[in-house]
Amino acid sequence: MNYVLACLTQINNGTNSVTVKARGRAISRAVDVAQVLTKRFATDITVKSISINTEQVKSTVSGGMNNVSSIEIKLQK
Amino acid sequence: MNYVLACLTQINNGTNSVTVKARGRAISRAVDVAQVLTKRFATDITVKSISINTEQVKSTVSGGMNNVSSIEIKLQK
Numbered sequence: 001m002n003y004v005l006a007c008l009t010q011i012n013n014g015t016n017s018v019t020v021k022a023r024g025r026a027i028s029r030a031v032d033v034a035q036v037l038t039k040r041f042a043t044d045i046t047v048k049s050i051s052i053n054t055e056q057v058k059s060t061v062s063g064g065m066n067n068v069s070s071i072e073i074k075l076q077k
Numbered sequence: 078m079n080y081v082l083a084c085l086t087q088i089n090n091g092t093n094s095v096t097v098k099a100r101g102r103a104i105s106r107a108v109d110v111a112q113v114l115t116k117r118f119a120t121d122i123t124v125k126s127i128s129i130n131t132e133q134v135k136s137t138v139s140g141g142m143n144n145v146s147s148i149e150i151k152l153q154k
Binding site (some may be wrong): 024025026027028031032034035039047050051052053054067069070071073 | 101102103104105108109112116124127128129130131144146147148150
Protein backbone atom coordinates (compact mmCIF):
# COMPACT_ATOMS: atom_id res chain seq x y z
CA MET A 1 0.00 0.00 0.00
CA ASN A 2 2.98 2.32 0.59
CA TYR A 3 4.03 1.86 -3.03
CA VAL A 4 0.52 2.61 -4.26
CA LEU A 5 0.58 5.84 -2.27
CA ALA A 6 4.03 6.74 -3.63
CA CYS A 7 2.81 6.28 -7.21
CA LEU A 8 -0.37 8.29 -6.55
CA THR A 9 1.70 11.12 -5.06
CA GLN A 10 3.87 11.27 -8.17
CA ILE A 11 0.87 11.27 -10.47
CA ASN A 12 -0.94 13.95 -8.48
CA ASN A 13 2.21 16.08 -8.69
CA GLY A 14 1.77 16.21 -12.45
CA THR A 15 3.86 13.27 -13.68
CA ASN A 16 2.30 11.43 -16.62
CA SER A 17 4.14 8.15 -16.30
CA VAL A 18 5.33 6.00 -13.40
CA THR A 19 7.54 2.92 -13.59
CA VAL A 20 7.21 0.17 -10.99
CA LYS A 21 10.26 -2.10 -10.74
CA ALA A 22 10.91 -5.18 -8.64
CA ARG A 23 13.09 -8.24 -8.59
CA GLY A 24 12.97 -11.70 -7.07
CA ARG A 25 10.05 -12.51 -4.82
CA ALA A 26 8.91 -8.87 -4.78
CA ILE A 27 7.78 -9.20 -8.41
CA SER A 28 4.27 -10.26 -7.36
CA ARG A 29 4.02 -7.14 -5.20
CA ALA A 30 4.89 -4.91 -8.14
CA VAL A 31 2.05 -6.53 -10.09
CA ASP A 32 -0.26 -5.96 -7.10
CA VAL A 33 0.70 -2.27 -6.99
CA ALA A 34 0.01 -1.85 -10.71
CA GLN A 35 -3.33 -3.61 -10.43
CA VAL A 36 -4.54 -1.70 -7.36
CA LEU A 37 -3.53 1.58 -9.04
CA THR A 38 -5.17 0.95 -12.41
CA LYS A 39 -8.29 -0.85 -11.13
CA ARG A 40 -9.11 1.08 -7.98
CA PHE A 41 -7.35 4.37 -7.31
CA ALA A 42 -6.49 5.88 -10.66
CA THR A 43 -8.70 4.34 -13.33
CA ASP A 44 -7.41 6.91 -15.87
CA ILE A 45 -4.01 5.22 -15.64
CA THR A 46 -3.22 2.28 -17.90
CA VAL A 47 -0.40 -0.24 -18.15
CA LYS A 48 1.73 0.94 -21.07
CA SER A 49 4.30 -1.84 -21.17
CA ILE A 50 5.70 -4.70 -19.11
CA SER A 51 9.17 -6.13 -19.52
CA ILE A 52 11.00 -8.91 -17.69
CA ASN A 53 14.71 -9.38 -17.38
CA THR A 54 17.48 -11.10 -15.44
CA GLU A 55 19.84 -9.25 -13.13
CA GLN A 56 23.06 -10.46 -11.56
CA VAL A 57 23.12 -9.95 -7.81
CA LYS A 58 26.06 -10.67 -5.55
CA SER A 59 25.19 -13.29 -2.95
CA THR A 60 25.70 -12.13 0.63
CA VAL A 61 26.25 -15.74 1.69
CA SER A 62 28.66 -17.24 -0.85
CA GLY A 63 29.97 -14.05 -2.44
CA GLY A 64 29.21 -15.44 -5.90
CA MET A 65 26.83 -14.03 -8.50
CA ASN A 66 23.20 -15.10 -8.56
CA ASN A 67 20.71 -14.62 -11.37
CA VAL A 68 17.54 -12.86 -10.22
CA SER A 69 14.46 -12.18 -12.34
CA SER A 70 13.16 -8.63 -12.51
CA ILE A 71 10.09 -6.86 -13.81
CA GLU A 72 9.44 -3.34 -15.03
CA ILE A 73 5.85 -2.12 -15.33
CA LYS A 74 5.34 1.24 -17.06
CA LEU A 75 2.13 3.02 -16.13
CA GLN A 76 0.82 5.96 -18.12
CA LYS A 77 -1.93 8.53 -17.72
CA MET B 78 12.54 -26.31 -12.79
CA ASN B 79 9.57 -28.65 -13.34
CA TYR B 80 7.77 -25.90 -15.22
CA VAL B 81 10.83 -25.21 -17.37
CA LEU B 82 10.90 -28.90 -18.29
CA ALA B 83 7.17 -28.90 -19.06
CA CYS B 84 7.59 -25.94 -21.42
CA LEU B 85 10.62 -27.50 -23.11
CA THR B 86 8.68 -30.75 -23.64
CA GLN B 87 5.85 -28.89 -25.33
CA ILE B 88 8.24 -26.98 -27.57
CA ASN B 89 10.19 -30.09 -28.52
CA ASN B 90 6.90 -31.74 -29.45
CA GLY B 91 6.47 -29.13 -32.18
CA THR B 92 4.43 -26.39 -30.45
CA ASN B 93 5.43 -22.89 -31.51
CA SER B 94 4.06 -20.98 -28.54
CA VAL B 95 3.77 -21.63 -24.82
CA THR B 96 1.87 -19.52 -22.27
CA VAL B 97 3.06 -19.39 -18.66
CA LYS B 98 0.38 -18.27 -16.20
CA ALA B 99 0.50 -17.65 -12.47
CA ARG B 100 -1.31 -15.74 -9.80
CA GLY B 101 -0.48 -14.36 -6.37
CA ARG B 102 2.93 -15.09 -4.95
CA ALA B 103 3.67 -17.57 -7.73
CA ILE B 104 3.99 -14.68 -10.20
CA SER B 105 7.72 -14.35 -9.55
CA ARG B 106 8.16 -18.03 -10.34
CA ALA B 107 6.42 -17.61 -13.70
CA VAL B 108 8.90 -14.82 -14.51
CA ASP B 109 11.76 -17.11 -13.42
CA VAL B 110 10.51 -19.87 -15.72
CA ALA B 111 10.27 -17.49 -18.69
CA GLN B 112 13.75 -16.12 -18.02
CA VAL B 113 15.42 -19.52 -17.57
CA LEU B 114 13.77 -20.73 -20.78
CA THR B 115 14.65 -17.77 -22.97
CA LYS B 116 18.12 -17.11 -21.57
CA ARG B 117 19.45 -20.60 -20.99
CA PHE B 118 17.57 -23.55 -22.45
CA ALA B 119 15.84 -22.32 -25.57
CA THR B 120 17.51 -19.17 -26.79
CA ASP B 121 15.46 -19.31 -30.01
CA ILE B 122 12.37 -18.61 -27.90
CA THR B 123 11.38 -15.02 -27.16
CA VAL B 124 8.84 -13.34 -24.92
CA LYS B 125 6.01 -12.33 -27.23
CA SER B 126 3.75 -10.55 -24.77
CA ILE B 127 3.13 -10.11 -21.05
CA SER B 128 -0.19 -9.16 -19.53
CA ILE B 129 -1.27 -8.67 -15.94
CA ASN B 130 -4.76 -8.90 -14.55
CA THR B 131 -6.83 -9.33 -11.40
CA GLU B 132 -8.78 -12.48 -10.61
CA GLN B 133 -11.42 -13.04 -7.96
CA VAL B 134 -10.67 -16.03 -5.78
CA LYS B 135 -12.95 -17.42 -3.09
CA SER B 136 -11.25 -17.30 0.31
CA THR B 137 -11.03 -20.67 2.03
CA VAL B 138 -11.00 -18.90 5.40
CA SER B 139 -13.78 -16.32 5.27
CA GLY B 140 -15.68 -17.61 2.24
CA GLY B 141 -15.63 -14.09 0.75
CA MET B 142 -14.06 -13.04 -2.54
CA ASN B 143 -10.43 -11.90 -2.65
CA ASN B 144 -8.69 -10.02 -5.45
CA VAL B 145 -5.53 -11.76 -6.62
CA SER B 146 -3.11 -10.45 -9.24
CA SER B 147 -2.23 -12.71 -12.13
CA ILE B 148 0.29 -12.74 -14.97
CA GLU B 149 0.30 -14.30 -18.41
CA ILE B 150 3.60 -14.61 -20.28
CA LYS B 151 3.38 -15.70 -23.91
CA LEU B 152 6.54 -17.30 -25.29
CA GLN B 153 7.07 -17.84 -28.99
CA LYS B 154 9.57 -19.68 -31.17
